[in-house]
Amino acid sequence: SQQGEEDPQALSIQEGENATMNCSYKTSINNLQWYRQNSGRGLVHLILIRSNEREKHSGRLRVTLDTSKKSSSLLITASRAADTASYFCATDRGGANNLFFGTGTRLTVIP
Amino acid sequence: NAGVTQTPKFQVLKTGQSMTLQCAQDMNHEYMSWYRQDPGMGLRLIHYSVGAGITDQGEVPNGYNVSRSTTEDFPLRLLSAAPSQTSVYFCASRGMSNTGELFFGEGSRLTVL
Numbered sequence: 286s287q288q289g290e291e292d293p294q295a296l297s298i299q300e301g302e303n304a305t306m307n308c309s310y311k312t313s314i315n316n317l318q319w320y321r322q323n324s325g326r327g328l329v330h331l332i333l334i335r336s337n338e339r340e341k342h343s344g345r346l347r348v349t350l351d352t353s354k355k356s357s358s359l360l361i362t363a364s365r366a367a368d369t370a371s372y373f374c375a376t377d378r379g380g381a382n383n384l385f386f387g388t389g390t391r392l393t394v395i396p
Numbered sequence: 397n398a399g400v401t402q403t404p405k406f407q408v409l410k411t412g413q414s415m416t417l418q419c420a421q422d423m424n425h426e427y428m429s430w431y432r433q434d435p436g437m438g439l440r441l442i443h444y445s446v447g448a449g450i451t452d453q454g455e456v457p458n459g460y461n462v463s464r465s466t467t468e469d470f471p472l473r474l475l476s477a478a479p480s481q482t483s484v485y486f487c488a489s490r491g492m493s494n495t496g497e498l499f500f501g502e503g504s505r506l507t508v509l
Contacts, residue, residue, distance in 0.1 A: 316496060327400075327486055327500035328439075373438065377496065382446060383429065383454065384498055386439040 291374060291390040299395050304361040306390040308374030309354075315377050317350055318384065319359050322371045331359075331372075366396045398422050402487050402501035409477045409508045417472040417504050419487030425499070426492040428470040429454070430462065432483040433503075439486065445470055446492065477508045 292307045310317070316335045320328040334341045334350045334357065341348045347360040361368055371391045375384040403418045421428065429444035431454075441454030445464040459481060461473040470489075474481060484505050488498040 318496065318498075320498075325503075327502045328488075328498070329500070330497040333497065375498075382427065383441055383444055384496065385441065385455075386431075388436060388438040 291372070291387045293390060294388070295391045295393070297393040297395065298364055300364060300366055302364055304364050304368070304392055304394070306359045306372050306392070308357045308359070308387055310357075310374070310376050310387075311355065312376070313379040314352070315379055315381075317348075317357050318375045319346075319348060319357075320373045320375060320386075322373065322389070324370070328373065361392075364392075364394045366394050368392060369394045400487055400489055400499050400501040402485075402504050404504060405502065406505050407507070409474075409506065411478060411508060413477050415474050415477065415506075417474075417485055417487075417506070419470045419472065419501060420468050421470075421487075421489040421499070422468065423489065423491070423499065424467060425489035426467065428464065428487065428489045429498075430460070430470070430472045431486045431488065432456065432481075433486060434483050442472065442485075474506075477506075479508045482506060482508045 290309050318333045319331045322328045332343045332348050334348050345362045350357045371389045373386050373389045375386045400421045426447045430442040431439040433439045440456045443462040445451045451462050484503045486503050487501040490498050
């Protein structure tokens with residue numbers, strides 16, 4: 286079964302708007318990561334947040350983590366057409382080796 | 397830098413045929429893994445390896461074999477292909493001592509008829 290569920294499954298916004306995607310997971314974690322996938326390509330790492338962190342920023346990305354609710358959100362500010370992609374959260378289920386991915390949010394940014 | 401290289405990019409098989417998906421990385425990463433990606437299912441872990449000579453099963457290992465004879469290579473073998481194995485396959489790697497960021501190949505799209 287999938288570790289994470291992203292919400293919404295699909296999101297369409299105008300260029301310049303902010304995009305927020307949510308991820309819920311089921312088990313305890315050491316860290317949570319967000320990845321981006323352009324159509325027909327491999328996944329690319331965006332940002333990692335540790336279980337003892339509540340918020341992290343990287344450029345136009347802001348990630349929050351609420352371990353009590355087992356949820357995370359990814360905010361992309363001032364979106365661009367080039368941000369059009371699928372976004373996945375992934376967790377380690379508290380273990381050291383593997384990452385387990387959610388089902389993804391497909392983001393479309395309209396120019 | 398090449399990163400993670402997967403071959404072939406596309407493959408069509410008939411039911412019952414066998415084949416090997418190749419994966420190579422040039423980053424001296426100890427950890428390597430294979431995922432399959434299906435619509436609406438996200439990525440599911442098939443097999444993984446934490447070093448040469450060490451492999452283990454992931455979430456969906458049935459119908460697949462792996463081996464890790466070198467640090468660089470981690471091939472995935474389909475023993476007797478079934479239509480249910482139609483999917484996009486991704487190889488990923490990372491170092492054991494880093495923060496856990498995975499580096500992905502570009503994927504291999506497999507169709508089993």
